[in-house]
Amino acid sequence: MNIEEYKRPEPRQPEARLSEWFSPTKRGVGGWAFLLHRLTGIVLVFYLLLHFSVLSYLARGPEAYQAALQFLDNPLFVALEVALIAAVVYHGLNGLRLLLMALNLGVKQQKAMFWVVFVLSALTTLVAAVYMF
Amino acid sequence: MAEVTFKIYRYKPGAIDPPRYDTFKLDVEAHETVLDILERLRLDDPTLTYRHSCHHGSCGTCGMMVNGKEVLACVTRVLDLGTETVVVEPLRHLPLVSDLVVDMTPFFEKYEPIGMPYLRESEYLPEGQPPPEVGTYMRFESCLECGLCLSACPVVGTDPAYLGPAALAAAARVVQEPRGQDVARVLQMVDTEQGCWRCHSAMECSEVCPNDVDPGGMIMYLRRELLTGKTLSGGKR
Numbered sequence: 001m002n003i004e005e006y007k008r009p010e011p012r013q014p015e016a017r018l019s020e021w022f023s024p025t026k027r028g029v030g031g032w033a034f035l036l037h038r039l040t041g042i043v044l045v046f047y048l049l050l051h052f053s054v055l056s057y058l059a060r061g062p063e064a065y066q067a068a069l070q071f072l073d074n075p076l077f078v079a080l081e082v083a084l085i086a087a088v089v090y091h092g093l094n095g096l097r098l099l100l101m102a103l104n105l106g107v108k109q110q111k112a113m114f115w116v117v118f119v120l121s122a123l124t125t126l127v128a129a130v131y132m133f
Numbered sequence: 134m135a136e137v138t139f140k141i142y143r144y145k146p147g148a149i150d151p152p153r154y155d156t157f158k159l160d161v162e163a164h165e166t167v168l169d170i171l172e173r174l175r176l177d178d179p180t181l182t183y184r185h186s187c188h189h190g191s192c193g194t195c196g197m198m199v200n201g202k203e204v205l206a207c208v209t210r211v212l213d214l215g216t217e218t219v220v221v222e223p224l225r226h227l228p229l230v231s232d233l234v235v236d237m238t239p240f241f242e243k244y245e246p247i248g249m250p251y252l253r254e255s256e257y258l259p260e261g262q263p264p265p266e267v268g269t270y271m272r273f274e275s276c277l278e279c280g281l282c283l284s285a286c287p288v289v290g291t292d293p294a295y296l297g298p299a300a301l302a303a304a305a306r307v308v309q310e311p312r313g314q315d316v317a318r319v320l321q322m323v324d325t326e327q328g329c330w331r332c333h334s335a336m337e338c339s340e341v342c343p344n345d346v347d348p349g350g351m352i353m354y355l356r357r358e359l360l361t362g363k364t365l366s367g368g369k370r
Contacts, residue, residue: 009146011228011236020290025201027285030336030349034287037333098334104357107350110336 029111037094040087047084078132086125093117135343137161137211139170142222154220161211167221168195168206169249173249183233185186193277196284197233198222203281224284226293239293240280243300246312246322250274250306255364269278275344276302280336282348288331295331296323298338298348304329305351307359329355 021038057068097113100106107112136158144152146241157174168185175181183206190208197206200220211219227235231238254268282298283289307319321336323329332352339349
């Protein structure tokens with residue numbers, strides 16, 4: 001091939017993928033904290049929609065709302081509520097950790113702070129589960 | 134010495150496309166690094182491409198993924214990895230040129246406008262008395278411009294417009310030690326949606342940084358600088 005005719009092949013461009021957030025190849029504790037924060041955040045958004053849909057039964061009268069509450073009063077939904085408490089507590093406490101970090105406080109201790117958040121979330125969920133079941 | 138299986142990522146536009154993994158079994162000595170192995174493999178297959186220069190972790194050119202984590206291949210001993218199979222892949226979030234070689238242009242496009250700080254006052258030998266003609270002891274900046282942080286950052290993976298950890302860490306260095314640069318201009322550059330506020334504090338950049346730049350910590354430093362500056366000036370910097 002004549003060198004003047006040579007055309008360098010185009011590099012393969014990286015694709016921006018939302019799945020990058022959920023990649024299982026995490027390099028440290030901070031990466032796992034980030035992944036859990038994303039997941040619990042998504043759970044909370046869906047819960048909010050579910051919460052509004054349950055509340056909407058109020059517009060159909062007290063009987064309809066009571067019926068909806070009775071439908072939800074079974075072990076499956078109680079288990080889901082316990083999972084919800086885990087998501088709320090983790091997301092809230094880790095949010096405080098992120099807030100401190102954004103103020104440049106405790107950045108070097110961010111891993112220890114994650115474990116504090118994790119243990120507190122687990123304990124709170126455990127107490128809630130014992131109380132609710 | 135131990136036998137190790139290597140799975141090497143191969144890709145050449147138009148030639149090895151789609152990409153594949155080539156597998157090799159080699160006896161590895163305790164002192165051998167991933168870069169040493171690539172050089173051995175290249176003797177048999179000269180089409181294997183990778184980038185390297187100094188062989189001692191100071192040029193930052195041999196950044197790649199080894200077993201799913203960003204490393205400098207020249208200072209990563211194979212047997213220290215502790216796995217029977219070692220998977221070698223190119224850095225992520227950068228255009229792939231060939232095999233393990235990525236195009237660093239997007240990295241420098243974000244890094245250069247900050248001002249590319251490359252010298253700093255040395256924190257070593259604080260008790261030392263430099264000769265009069267030297268003034269103060271200087272050293273090179275810690276950042277090797279290897280791109281490992283860019284590859285590890287989950288936000289860069291979802292948003293290519295994000296300035297990224299290396300450029301933001303460089304901006305923080307300008308703020309800490311301006312050396313004649315316009316600090317206000319740099320702070321304005323990073324005080325944007327795609328600047329230091331885009332970071333989600335996963336700290337993966339600091340986890341893989343081979344030279345303790347701590348880009349994640351530097352981004353938090355910038356945030357505090359901006360927040361305190363705005364607080365003190367009633368919301369305007």
